[in-house]
Structures are given as C-alpha cells and as structure tokens.
Amino acid sequence: xxxxxxxxxxxxxxxxxxxxxxxxxxxxxxxxxxxxxxxxxxxxxxxxxxxxxxxxxxxxxxxxxxxxxxxxxxxxxxxxxxxxxxxxxxxxxxxxxxxxxxxxxxxxxxxxxxxxxxxxxxxxxxxxxxxxxxxxxxxxxxxxxxxxxxxxxxxxxxxxxxxxxxxxxxxxxxxxxxxxxxxxxxxxxxxxxxxxxxxxxxxxxxxxxxxxxxxxxxxxxxxxxxxxxxxxxxxxxxxxxxxxxxxxx
Numbered sequence: 001x002x003x004x005x006x007x008x009x010x011x012x013x014x015x016x017x018x019x020x021x022x023x024x025x026x027x028x029x030x031x032x033x034x035x036x037x038x039x040x041x042x043x044x045x046x047x048x049x050x051x052x053x054x055x056x057x058x059x060x061x062x063x064x065x066x067x068x069x070x071x072x073x074x075x076x077x078x079x080x081x082x083x084x085x086x087x088x089x090x091x092x093x094x095x096x097x098x099x100x101x102x103x104x105x106x107x108x109x110x111x112x113x114x115x116x117x118x119x120x121x122x123x124x125x126x127x128x129x130x131x132x133x134x135x136x137x138x139x140x141x142x143x144x145x146x147x148x149x150x151x152x153x154x155x156x157x158x159x160x161x162x163x164x165x166x167x168x169x170x171x172x173x174x175x176x177x178x179x180x181x182x183x184x185x186x187x188x189x190x191x192x193x194x195x196x197x198x199x200x201x202x203x204x205x206x207x208x209x210x211x212x213x214x215x216x217x218x219x220x221x222x223x224x225x226x227x228x229x230x231x232x233x234x235x236x237x238x239x240x241x242x243x244x245x246x247x248x249x
Contacts (some may be wrong), residue, residue: 008121019060030118060101085104166204
C-alpha cells in the first residue's frame, strides 16, 4: 500500500524471525506506518536505532544477551525522543515496574490481536502513555513508581544544590574572599597576578548574577560550594556589602 501523509517509522526488535515477519506484515499494510528496520538482538537494535532514528521501537523483553529492558534504557538515554513499546510473553508486575523505569510508553503482551497492535502503535505515535492503564489497576505498582519519582526528585534537588557553575580556580578565589583576603593577598596566595584575580572576580559576579563580592560569598555558602575555615571574615562582611572598588574588577 502506498504511504502518504505523516508516517510513523518503526523499528522491530525480536530474536524470532517469524514473529518479526508477522509484525512487519501487519504494519506494512497500513499507510501511516513504515518499518525502517529489524533487529534480532540488543546490540544490533541499539546500533540500528541510531542509524535510522525511528519514531517507535517495538522491543521483545526476552532478548538474548542484552535483554529488552536494558536495550530500552540505552535507546531512551541516547534518543529520548523515541517512543518504546515493550512486548512480553508473560506480563509481570516486576517487569511492568522496570518498563516504567526504562521509559517505555507501553508494556503489553505479545499475545495480542493485530488490530490491537495497530491501535497501540497509533496511540503511542500520538504521544500517549499507555502504560498508565496497567498502573491504575495495580495500586502497589503505582506506589512504587511514586516512591521512585520522589527519590529521583530529591536526588536531582540535592545535585542541583551541589552543582557549582564556577571553575575550580574561581571557587578557590571565592573561598579566599570569604576569608577576608584582598585581591593582592589572593594573588600572593595563589601565585597569580592581581589582574588575573580581578578577571576571575568579574567572572564570578557575572556567573552568579550578583553585584558584589559579599553577595557572591553568601550565595556560595548557602549552596555549600565553599566552607568558612578558621580565618575570620572582615568585620563588615554581613553589612551592606560595600567593598573597595579596586577589589571588584
């Protein structure tokens, strides 16, 4: 049949040639589908997915070598725009949970009618997430998924707090500023020129989007990028932040 309009490109991944051929024959009859490749194992699937950039990948979970879940994780990490449909002989709660973590858009039995397969692929092609219907009927899976998402969100928040946009040298200079050192004293300690220190200070203020050295130090302290050591801060550190103009840039 002639293909026309918006066509969904599909990669089929299964180690059984007869099953691949059956799925391909079902999809090829439809004008809105185009099978752009077949793979018999995980490594071949990952390589082919990068070569043909399909819209959708149908993956058998029980592949030899790299299993379908591992393949799904790799493809989703490298090509997040690709939609994944994981196919299984035996539906299993643990597999369902793993499919969700792998980023699958659908998880379904291989023992489904051809028309049902077409429906699944079309829904996925429209951006739907059919794995939801499984989760809604399995509260314990939903609870596990929610717990995982909360842990992930907490981890991302922690990483965000720890991440510093400053270079190692800029962090060293900011640490020296927190100890109350002048640009000249910082230059002497780090064995660099005063002009280099000034350039770094300017970069720090720009990256942190603050107007003065005091604000930069407070910003970094709150995020744990620097720590106050034994040297004391200058007496006016927590005042209005005014400093000698020669020390700013």
